[in-house]
Structures are given as C-alpha cells and as structure tokens.
Amino acid sequence: MSAALQGKAALVTGASSGIGEATARALAAEGAAVVLAARRLDRLRAVQEELRAAGSTAHAVELDVTDERAVRDAVRSTVETLGGLDIVVNNAGLMLLGPVEGADTTDWTRMIDTNVLGLMYVTHAALPHLLRSQGTIVQISSVAGRVAARGAAAYNATKFAVNGFSEALRQEVTERGVRVVVVEPGTVETELRRHITHAPSKAAIEQRVAKIRQLQASDVAAAVCHAVTAPAHVTVNEIFIRPTDQA
Numbered sequence: 001m002s003a004a005l006q007g008k009a010a011l012v013t014g015a016s017s018g019i020g021e022a023t024a025r026a027l028a029a030e031g032a033a034v035v036l037a038a039r040r041l042d043r044l045r046a047v048q049e050e051l052r053a054a055g056s057t058a059h060a061v062e063l064d065v066t067d068e069r070a071v072r073d074a075v076r077s078t079v080e081t082l083g084g085l086d087i088v089v090n091n092a093g094l095m096l097l098g099p100v101e102g103a104d105t106t107d108w109t110r111m112i113d114t115n116v117l118g119l120m121y122v123t124h125a126a127l128p129h130l131l132r133s134q135g136t137i138v139q140i141s142s143v144a145g146r147v148a149a150r151g152a153a154a155y156n157a158t159k160f161a162v163n164g165f166s167e168a169l170r171q172e173v174t175e176r177g178v179r180v181v182v183v184e185p186g187t188v189e190t191e192l193r194r195h196i197t198h199a200p201s202k203a204a205i206e207q208r209v210a211k212i213r214q215l216q217a218s219d220v221a222a223a224v225c226h227a228v229t230a231p232a233h234v235t236v237n238e239i240f241i242r243p244t245d246q247a
C-alpha cells in the first residue's frame with residue numbers, strides 16, 4: 001500500500017458504484033481512511049469489507065444527499081469516526097437525459113436535488129472541518145458542465161451550477177488553505193445511463209457509446225488521486241478528462 005494519504009480522512013458520496021466506488025478504493029489504496037456514503041447500504045458494505053480485508057480503514061454510511069439533516073449527521077459521524085476530515089469527494093449524481101419539450105419535470109427535480117443541492121449541502125456541512133484541516137474538496141462535475149448539448153439541458157444546468165458554485169467557493173477558501181478541485185469527465189462506463197427515463201435518449205446514448213472506448217471509473221479515480229496527492233501549495237483546480245475516441 002502506498003502512503004501518500006496515510007493519516008488522511010476521506011468522505012466519498014455515491015460510493016456504491018461507478019466513479020465514487022473506484023475513487024474510494026483509490027483513496028484507500030493511497031492510505032486514506034474512507035467513509036463510503038450512498039443509499040444502497042448493501043453495496044457499500046460489500047466494498048467496506050473488501051477494503052478492510054486489504055488492511056484499509058473503511059466505513060459504510062447510508063445517506064441520501066438530498067436530505068440536508070442526514071448530510072449533516074453523516075458529516076458529523078464521519079468526523080467522529082475518523083477523527084477529522086481532510087478530503088471530500090462530492091460525487092453522488094444522476095444524469096436523466098431528455099429534451100426540454102415534454103420532459104418529465106420530476107427528472108429535473110431529482111437531478112437538481114441530487115447534483116446541485118446535495119453537493120451544496122455536503123459542501124456546507126463539511127466546510128468547517130476542511131477549513132480546520134486545510135483539506136481538499138473534489139466536485140465531480142462533467143463535460144456537461146462546460147459544454148451544453150441538445151437533449152441534456154437539465155443535466156447541463158446542474159453541472160454548470162456545480163462549476164459556478166465551486167469557482168465561487170474556491171475564491172472564498174483557497175487563501176485559507178482549502179483546495180477546491182472540479183473534475184469534468186466525458187463518457188465513463190458506469191450505471192449512470194441505466195437510470196435515464198426518456199427511452200429514445202437512453203437508446204441514443206447507448207448507441208453512441210458502443211462505438212467508442214469509454215473511460216473507466218478507475219481512470220477518473222486516478223485523476224482525483226492526482227489532485228488530492230499534489231503538494232499542499234499546489235491546487236489542481238480543474239481536470240477535464242475525456243475518452244480519446246470522444247469527439
């Protein structure tokens with residue numbers, strides 16, 4: 001086990017699958033103690049057990065990031081369990097693609113509640129601890145936070161919001177030693193697309209990605225590790241990472 005993050009305490013949201021799970025594994029492999037948070041406790045527990053078997057400190061916590069009180073409780077219990085908080089990876093998210101015309105607006109509500117408000121609640125609850133530890137907060141945004149595309153308006157709106165919120169936050173806290181990192185992946189092979197409710201959009205994206213070599217969740221996790229293991233005086237503010245085959 002490498003020791004770049006030995007003694008560091010990390011909280012990863014959306015750690016039950018995909019990028020969050022891979023990031024929790026990567027941080028643990030670098031020596032961090034990790035709290036894995038998401039709604040599917042069974043999946044978190046399976047990862048927790050694997051990490052513990054490999055000698056890491058890992059704790060699974062059931063959390064719906066749209067519930068502000070639950071977020072505050074999860075952050076508090078993370079700090080109590082791990083003795084502090086040095087790294088937060090705000091990763092929990094949904095991508096419910098579809099055109100604006102005729103959209104099921106409950107898709108919009110779910111995405112805004114999770115991708116935007118959930119991330120803001122976690123940031124708000126974690127910030128006093130990160131200021132104390134001079135820690136790092138990693139916001140998992142998306143290419144969709146920089147480039148808008150038809151059929152993705154509401155998802156674009158949430159990820160543009162993440163980028164705006166995070167840049168303003170950066171200006172507020174960087175001189176007090178807190179690093180704000182925004183990671184913007186292109187297509188990653190995860191469960192994310194499975195949840196799309198608009199059938200034509202789901203079929204179209206499945207068709208598009210079948211033709212390319214997608215990023216793997218571990219590729220994004222490696223990018224997160226690169227940022228959090230940089231020397232304290234270096235902030236990797238933004239990582240824009242796409243599959244080579246994605247035009």
Ligand SMILES: NC(=O)c1ccc[n+]([C@@H]2O[C@H](COP(=O)([O-])OP(=O)(O)OC[C@H]3O[C@@H](n4cnc5c(N)ncnc54)[C@H](OP(=O)(O)O)[C@@H]3O)[C@@H](O)[C@H]2O)c1
Binds near residue numbers: 014193
């Ligand atoms: N895959 C891509 O192509 C891609 C590209 C760019 C950015 N991203 C971003 O990467 C992040 C992770 O997505 P992924 O691709 O790894 O997809 P994923 O495998 O579907 O993971 C999403 C994670 O978010 C969690 N989650 C969803 N709603 C939640 C809630 N209300 N409270 C707590 N956790 C919640 C899910 O866990 P539970 O269901 O167990 O709660 C799951 O662990 C998202 O923010 C996504 O927008 C993905």
